[in-house]
Amino acid sequence: MTISADNPSAPDAATAAELYYDPYSVELNMNPYPVFARIREEAPLYYNDKHDFYALSRFDDVNKALIDHETFISGRGALLEIIKSGMEIPPGTLIFEDPPIHNIHRNLLSRMFTPRKVLALEPQIREFTARCLDPLVGTGRFDFVNDLGEQMPMRVIGMLLGIPEEHQRRVTDHGEATLQSTQVDLLATGEVFAEFIDYRTEHPSNDIMTDLLTVEFEDETGTVRRLSRDELLMYLTVVATAGAETTTRLIGWAGKTLAEHPDQRRELAENPALIPQAIEEILRWEPPALQIARYVAKDVEYYGRTVPAGSAMLMLVGAANRDHRRFPPDGDVFDIHRELRSHMTFGAGTHFCMGNALARLEGRIALEEILKRFPTWEVDWANAVPSPTTAVRGWEAMPTFVS
Template sequence: MECAVNVDMETRVPFDPYDYLFHEDPYPTYARLRAEAPVYHNSTQDFWALAKHADVRAALRDSVRLSNSWGVSMDPTSYGPDAHKSMSFLAMDDPKHARIRKLVSKGFTPRRVMDLSDRITALTRQHWQRCLEMKEFDFIRDFAGLLPMDVVSELLGVPEVDRTHLREQSDLLLHREEGVLDVPEAAIYAYVELVRYYQELLADRRKNPGDDMVSVLIDAEIPDGAGGVTRLSDEEIIGFMVLMVVAGNETTTKLLGNAMYWGWRFPDELAKPLADPGIVPAWTEETLRFDNSTQMLLRRLVADVEFGGFTIPEGDRVLLLVGSANRDEDVFDDAAEYRIGRDSSQTLMSFGLGVHFCLGAHLARLEANIGLTEIAKSLKSYEIDAAAAERVHSVNVRGFAGLPMSIRPA
């Protein structure tokens, strides 16, 4: 009976995370899943999915039975016991996860992040001033794609001359061609190139240490529980640097683009931060809820788990639909409305929960708030060429690859 019900789910509510049409607008599919199949099974692509806020929340908190150790992406090449090589501690369970996270945190302290505020502001003004002068530009190419890469590069000590190249490799890592259900060849080459680059950077820092995060990570140590200390290996440092390019760069680029897009689509809401840039943090938070960069995360079950009357067996994989959870009508009033100023501080799923809560959440918010504040202070209005906008096609990440716009400076 359960098998028959599952087959019926798949035909009644088609859901393919790789489908380009789904990438254009996943939210009608999420709404149907919440209403008709909140615990969903797709036997063809061999995955389960959780669509309700309560189930996603419970799953994020259960780091014992729902494992990260095979990665968080459905791509077959990325999914497996070696996922940590490209995803660092994001693809680990405790105690391995806790060890790497504690060591990495030595170089990613709140104080180090806050010390970047002035530099983020300077970089924002540098890139945005050019946009103000052009008046017509591509928001991703000319601003949102530059600022986060510069910030990550400042942390890691990457020279300005190399940042465009690293940005291109980061884009290649995410993009998926239509109909391709695995990591494409271009993404594999991009990963190899990033590893090569960071190997050379790490070797240089060992010879010429500075005050950047890489130098801090080389010297970071914590007690090993046996009277000695443990440090990060070269492979572990490089894995973290590659993760920073995606988690610390691409997701923030998409957050900035999504904020501008939805502000334009909801002009009455946009009027709030344009009139009072002091409420920009509320603009950031509503964008994180309404259309988050990270749409879904994968988990592999290491024990049977029950959700909504279904027993998902050990060894199966389940998608946690963060984007759906953030639109759950049982939790958010008028969930389908973009409403700047709503309080979602206790219910937001965008940065995860529990032991895997996003280490870079504070930095992402800081960059978005500084960037959007500078924009809000300088504009009367802007228009987006929606017909020419181009979306990123990725299983996990949602946002724009191109967002042409014109502006009216204040």
């Protein structure tokens, strides 16, 4: 809209026109909160005509929409670019499936994530964390991402599946110096999973992988059968994709957030029993995934406007998490003592993150072990690097000077 003397409302309209959220902007996604606050108050049903999507931002709206999986479906993707591309979704991708088939697959996979199995990993995760951190004591430097956050999630998924470290060594067949990064790359491509599936098919054991290979289930056609090798490989790849970068980014955000709140960090160092609630507050305050996208399967009305079937809807997790209606009095304040209320960082409804307990456990152990060795740190801003991705956003390097 042009601003002119005969259009007295023009300045307001101009301001409203500036209310623009670009989900693909790396820079904006590093600090989207001022824009999110305005969207929440001024445009609770937001429409972006450049990228042609709608967005919800208030906590209650996002929560209810995610639960309503009949109106907002995942079968065309849960990332905006995938929905907009119109690509064919390969079968068996879980995160891009809808009930009833989603329920069948989720039930199968849920045997990986029972609280008992997750908690049992604690000593191993702690030992791994100590191995990453101990060589850095006395150096004065620690990078939250490169020295720990990057390696931890894939190594933990390996632990969960019972992939022995020596198996990964055999698979990598590289020198000791490059072992760690090579392992991570191979795990990310699914090669280690494929090798291990084949190994466990030949050598069954009493671990999760054998369980997943032998469990019988009724598929969508009513046939009772086992998972095929390729189906299992697909699930494990989905788990790795969903669980690795997100958790890496959580650890990077923990480094930045606590550096900026030294009083609360001191409390945590003095009283580690507060760490679980600090992780919860970091998850709320800086969610690694700012948005969850859905395809709108049928017309739906918000704030007097119809969102037509066929649209893309973004659930602005990062906006919902700071909604003062849910997190009074001010959702923009970081406070580890805030009343504990569930946030949207792990989603809601039928696709609620299956790895949430694992991510929380990793975050807690990481902070416990870091604070034990380095009770204070300052960010080395000259060398901090934002990650170039926007679906999951955060830090590719979060180097700090520690003491």
